[in-house]
């Protein structure tokens with residue numbers, strides 16, 4: 087059965103052009119610096135984000151954790167939002183790998199209050215850890231996009247205190263599309279950025295860590311330490327190049343479909359859509375089910391539709407390259423039928 091998959095944009099399959107590029111990729115041993123395709127992807131990524139250098143890494147989690155490890159020393163404190171990916175969905179890796187403490191700022195819709203951040207920055211005191219890093223997430227995995235002015239405020243506070251800023255930009259191109267600005271304008275308010283090739287951009291594997299040349303040189307050594315030095319990685323980098331060349335400009339289609347889905351779902355009795363959080367390709371909603379959640383997920387599956395169970399009481403439906411308008415219409419019809427049954 088051919089499923090319609092709304093679980094995430096991570097489920098996207100590579101496009102035909104990606105498969106062709108992977109087949110024909112010129113490769114070499116990237117740990118020796120011999121892979122021209124990886125080098126091209128790194129140069130392209132750095133140029134697009136307006137930074138000096140970039141590094142190809144296996145995943146978004148790897149890129150975030152590599153950034154934390156490279157920016158900090160053991161015992162440092164990292165300030166970040168309480169609902170961000172690094173806190174919620176990275177298996178507690180920052181404590182294990184970098185030996186840092188995560189100081190969580192309470193957030194509303196993913197947004198950290200600048201005054202809270204300022205208050206949490208440590209002063210010199212024999213009892214205190216050093217504040218080693220501030221992390222921001224944009225677009226946030228709760229579906230929201232942070233405005234440039236809010237990013238600027240955080241960056242200025244960080245710079246005033248000589249603290250680096252890392253941006254989890256797994257979906258930076260969704261954020262740039264939603265804000266109508268270049269990704270480089272968002273990246274300008276950070277010292278390092280991780281972004282994913284393997285989500286809405288459809289590449290099968292890989293993320294990029296970008297920053298200044300000295301930071302990326304240190305990150306390259308730390309990537310080796312973590313076992314992330316990949317050999318003929320040009321085979322997968324080739325798909326990443328297609329992702330950047332061909333898939334960024336179409337993200338607006340995913341956003342449009344998500345808005346259409348949000349509107350249609352909010353018209354169904356028993357469904358409350360978080361419309362103030364429908365900024366990108368994600369729709370979050372609370373669904374008052376008559377039966378069990380398992381039965382709901384199962385009923386959709388029997389109609390050829392994959393969704394995840396709820397998290398914190400909310401379901402999430404994600405649009406992507408492979409979920410076109412008719413797929414979204416089918417999702418809405420099936421949900422409406424279940425709710426009206």
Ligand SMILES: Cc1ncc(COP(=O)(O)O)c(C=O)c1O
Pocket residue numbers: 096144145146147148150171223225226227254256257282284293
């Ligand atoms: C905001 C954010 N950061 C980081 C990641 C981690 O990416 P990966 O799944 O490639 O490790 C994700 C994954 O969904 C994400 O949504």
